[in-house]
Amino acid sequence: MKKRLLIILLFIAATAAWSIEIHEKAGTTAAAFLKIDSGTRPMAMGGAFTGLANDINTLFWNPAGLTSIEFREFSAMQNFSIADINSQAIGYAQRLNQKMAFGIGFQGAFTQIEYRAQPTDKPDDLATVGGFATGLTLAYELIPEISIGGTAKLIHQRLSVENSLGFAGDFGMVLRPMGDLMGLGMSLQHFGLLDTEEDLPMTARAGISFAPLNELSVVGDVNYPLVGDFPSVHAGLEYWFYDLVAFRIGYSLNQGENLQNGLTTGIGLRRDGRSSLINTNFQFDYALVPSADIGNAHRIAILGRF
Template sequence: MMKKYIYKLIIFILLSIGFSLPACFAKGRGTTGANFLKIGVGARPLGMGGAFVAVADDANTIWWNPAGVATTKHKEMTLMHNEMGEDIRYQFLAYNQPVGKLRGGLGGSISYLSVSNIQGYSPGGTKTKKLRTYDLGISLCYGLRILPSVSGGINFKFINEKLAHKKDSTYAFDIGGLWKTPLSGLQLGFNIQNLGGGLKFIQERSSLPLNGKLGCAYEFKFFNAQSIVAVDVNIPVDYSVFVNGGVECKIYNLIALRAGFKSKDDLSSGLRLGIGIGGKNLVIDYSWLSRGDFEDSHRVSATLRFGREYEESMIEKDIKEHFERGKKYFYNGQILKAHREFKNILLVSPGHKGARDFMSRIEVSVEEVEVAKDIANFFSLGEKYYKKGDLISARAMFEDIIALNPDHQGAKDYINRIEQRFDEVVDSIFARGVSYYEQANYVKALVEMEKVLALNPNHQEVKEYVTLIENKQRELEKIKLALKKKQEEKRRNRKISTYLKKGLTYYQRKQWTKAIKSFNEVLVLTPDHKVALEHTVICYYEQGLILYGEDKLLEALHTFNNVLRLNPEHEQAQEQILRINEECKEKAEEYNRKGLVEYTRGNLKEAIEAWENALLFNPDLETAQRNLERARKEIKK
């Protein structure tokens, strides 16, 4: 067994040899290009002070350690926005997922740094227009599980940088490794970042900011809160060695509190703080960094986990948590609690070997003295529940005892007494329900009967009463609906009577428009109302005659058409419509001739107006239509 772990350690050390590469090529400050590659990503890692190379357990691992992609158990996406101050913004998007056929996982990321409102200057020092610069990084990552506890990864990068009017691109890659040590919760990791070419803008080529990271992370329980302590050592090519450290503490798997530091920070004390809020699928993270005389830096990121693999991993995680709790209870002598945990596991995963083994051991252990003491404690608790009148909780405790020791006579006696008490309570509640039923208070009666069924689901007489109550409630509902319908009918008839009376009054006064409005209100409520229909027809006809007498031909035509809409056989309205149509044609001819006169005088607008009027009176007058089209074309020239 020891040889196996030594073998894994040797592999991990060989992978870590490359960690010394940055020191081999060490340069001074300010000698590298594409320095946006130094900016850490993810509000969660940054809230931990940037100590993440050995944690590497979410989509941010693409940047921090590509080997972490090999251990991913589900599809995951993260998006970060970083307000760095001074019009500098940094965005990062990453996605990874497990790929079983490749014995690991794949991922990709996009990072974008933009700086706006940079004042430009000419060679002579004169101000020019505002300039804008950006840095773009696109990466593809592959992580491989070399051994069950050792994984490696490589991250290929395309880098593009624009400075004012100059652009250049290059390629680079990162190499990382992770080792889950035999010590539970301890993990080691390394990452060599930005191996590759450089960028050239004018004459000299600037190398990339090569950096080596080596870190360790320890995961443990702190007052039942899942916690991580992590430390990273960085050896950059253009800077002295510095250390990042951080902690994370998850409370109820809903809130994560984070804090961290950076040993060498020219702009601040090095303190970082962060918080994460969310559930299993979505987490929102925030981190804060003080930057001395500059604006504070704020990072916000959102991480989304999804897919079938994620759901399965959550089930596996829940099973693992129940199993660990069950083991803890078992070895602490809390046999009943352990029994419940392993029982819950077997309900979800009946073939779980560990849970089945412990259940077998529990069945044997119930005969031991320690278990007897534990049962005695639960027996005492059951008695307390019984004395308080909490019969349901008391019965649950005694039934759990019998599940472990079927011959426990004391638990059996209490269960018999509880059943008798239940019968008394059931009879009392049932009598109260019957009383409510006889008083026709069916709502309260149903509530009481449902209480009885909660205690005794097989109570046949109660079931019969429930059926009777439901039938009575349906009958009452029908009566209520009938009364409601009758009331609505009365209200409708009152409205009809009111509108009809008003309409007849207006009719007698020959106020045709108001009369029509009132009669139409009647017809909305009852479309076949004979009196309203007859009087509406008369009102429309009389109104049409008035309009015709005022030479309002089109309005009169519309009004007589309303007469025919209500009474298609109305001969007088038909005659009026024929007469008006003839007069409309004559009017149209007059307007057409007027248009020709204005057209010959060169008055195109007046001609167009005349022909438009002609078509209002006779839309089928082709000569007016042609003349209008010709005039409109000419007026556009």
Template sequence: MRRPCATAIALGLLLTAGAARAQSSAGADAFDFLRLDANARAVGLGGAYTALATDSNALLYNPAGLARVRSSEATLMHNQYALGINQQYIGVALKRGLGFQFNYATLGDVPRTTIADPDGTGNHLNVSDTSLGAGYGWEMSPDLALGAGLKYFTETLADVSVSGYAADIGGLYRMPDIKGLVFGASLLNIGPPVKFASTAEKLPTTLRLGTAYGLKIPHNDVTLALDFTKGVLDKIRVGLGAETVFDEHFAVRAGFTTRQDAGVGLAFGLGWIGRKIGADYAFVPMGG
């Protein structure tokens, strides 16, 4: 599927760990927005994208994918979550190597709570997160690609703002004897703890391992993907996705993830792949 310039639109009803942390003082990691999906195709595949990220979203999942971008492209994404959470993402990948990203998420006005007023003081806090990043991918051989990235991020909670740096590394390996089979691995958000108020918060460093298999049948391209992710303080999470593309233009996707903050775990997606521009949509239903 060729995408010289892709515009991705993600509209998901999804409760994130970041929202839970903003409204509760216990049990969640800092800088959770660094782990948010910001790609409608990946969301529709249950987050199973480590071996498929050979596009302008590579810096989110596996920077090695930048080495396999054949035409310069850009992604523009708006993500609408539950509880008024909004996310905007811009990703740019230049032909064979260089990539950039901008990621912004806001939780809007979150009720302020204290020990004396656990139900709220009547005041509200503004919570927002921003990151800027760049990376590069190297084609080491026809089958092996490696990549690395660096990002600067800030998190603001009311009148308190902190910032830091994190690195990402990754690799992709295409099986030479099995056409269409790819393995991917990445380690994301590598960096030292960042002091937030009086507490040193660990970054959400995450290991991703994935595989994908693509095959062609008459008039259709079919892709199957499987991912395992492990965060510093998380259990192993599994993502599974399937995609079929009809006549090289219309894509239908379905996925499943064991992420506890991803609704009921199911995901669905649609996509249109044009010669110069494409559009993707993903929907994640919330549980009852």
């Protein structure tokens, strides 16, 4: 009991220490596509996943959580959003040994902007804008209760005819003082610069998860942008019925948004493969992220374990 209490106190102290340097800057950031959180399962739970961090989605939320995977995992996600802005994410992860795991991930978002010299029905030209990031993640289990991880990312941004490159890093920690019953996580994301010396949307996350039943997970996150934007609070839950169908619901609260925008929901379906894929477990996830201001966003993802 004393050991678990010490771990929790260390987590709180570390979170406070990291928060000391947090400061806000006015203005916008580059590589805005990084603000679009990747993953369907996490978004169905209101965007809370930093403390749970127990599948390949953790590549984009908390790199330390990668030590929780038991098999090789892959995922592909498509986000059908508003204003023809679609985002994607692809990931693969596996264990290297009992202590270490690695993964690679890709996330990006693109749209087209119309150019007109005069107020005409048809545009004079179309320009593709957006960007993508490719990352390599390593996670290491210090002791059974504590894991750390990091991601090195190459970032490419395209704004009309101007392209820019940059490098960034993510850093994370997960504490499981009571095994799978409770998880505490924190991560720092998008620390770096583009070659234009513009700031990236650096963010600090802290989260907690609680699983009183094998079928039930209750999660909560706090996100604190270090450059611009407002802090946000996220909460959600997931319940699996017979390990076949999952129901998810969540809510996020952001000071700068309409209060009606925060509700999210989704489902998950899980099934083993057939014939040559008998050793592969497939999972399909769907999330609905409504917005009273700009409409609904639909996310779908497929995840495989083998």
